[in-house]
Amino acid sequence: MAVYVSAVRRTNIYLTEAEQAGLDARAAAEGSTRSEVVRAIVDRELHLDDAGADDLDSALGEAAAEIADRARELSIDNPDLHIS
Amino acid sequence: MVIVDDHLALLAVAGQLADLGLAGPVVTTYGFQYRMVRALADSARSGSLSRRLADPAAAVGRAVRPPADRLVVLDPRASLQSAVGVACRHPANLLLAEVVGAALHHRAAIRVTPENTGRTWTQIMDAEGIDFASIGL
Numbered sequence: 001m002a003v004y005v006s007a008v009r010r011t012n013i014y015l016t017e018a019e020q021a022g023l024d025a026r027a028a029a030e031g032s033t034r035s036e037v038v039r040a041i042v043d044r045e046l047h048l049d050d051a052g053a054d055d056l057d058s059a060l061g062e063a064a065a066e067i068a069d070r071a072r073e074l075s076i077d078n079p080d081l082h083i084s
Numbered sequence: 085m086v087i088v089d090d091h092l093a094l095l096a097v098a099g100q101l102a103d104l105g106l107a108g109p110v111v112t113t114y115g116f117q118y119r120m121v122r123a124l125a126d127s128a129r130s131g132s133l134s135r136r137l138a139d140p141a142a143a144v145g146r147a148v149r150p151p152a153d154r155l156v157v158l159d160p161r162a163s164l165q166s167a168v169g170v171a172c173r174h175p176a177n178l179l180l181a182e183v184v185g186a187a188l189h190h191r192a193a194i195r196v197t198p199e200n201t202g203r204t205w206t207q208i209m210d211a212e213g214i215d216f217a218s219i220g221l
C-alpha cells in the first residue's frame with residue numbers, strides 16, 4: 001500500500017456501478033479504502049509512483065545537455081529524425 | 085499546452101524545466117521522446133554517462149514512462165492527418181511534420197532549444213500560425 005506524504009485534495013468523479021463494485025472489492029481484499037485503491041491506480045497509470053527518484057532526477061538534469069547532444073549526433077544519419 | 089523538444093523534455097522529466105510562461109501541460113512528441121530515450125540507452129550501453137547516472141536502466145525507464153505531472157508524450161495517431169498535411173505543404177521530415185501537426189491538432193505552442201531549431205523551422209511555424217520560440221538554457 002502506498003504511503004502518501006503529500007496532501008490529498010477532495011475530488012468528485014462519476015463512476016459506473018461496475019467500477020464502484022470493482023474498487024470496493026479490491027479495497028476489501030487489500031484491507032484498504034476505495035480512495036486508496038483509486039490513488040494507487042492513478043499513480044501507476046500516470047507513472048507517479050516512482051518513490052525515491054530524487055537522485056535519479058538530479059543526475060538526469062545534470063546530464064540533460066550531454067544527452068541532447070548525443071541525440072543530435074545519433075539522428076544525423078536518420079532522415080526521419082534529423083534536424084536540418 | 086506546450087510541446088517541447090527532447091532536451092527540454094528531459095529537463096521536464098527531471099523536474100528541472102523552468103516555467104515556460106504558457107498555460108497547460110508540458111508535452112512532447114513520440115519523435116522527440118524516441119531521440120531522448122535512444123540517446124539515454126546509447127549512453128547507458130557505452131558507459132559514457134555511468135559516472136553521472138548510477139542506474140542507467142532506471143534513467144531509461146523514467147524517460148520511457150515519464151511522470152505525467154511533469155511530461156506527457158502525445159499519441160502520434162491523434163494528429164497523424166494533420167502531420168501528413170504539414171508534410172504535403174512543406175519540406176518536412178517525420179520529426180518536423182509530427183511536431184507541427186501536433187501543434188496544429190492540439191492548438192499548442194512549441195518551444196525548443198536553439199540547437200534543435202532547424203533552418204526552415206521558423207518559416208514553417210510562421211506559415212502555419214504556430215506560437216514558436218527557441219529557449220536558451
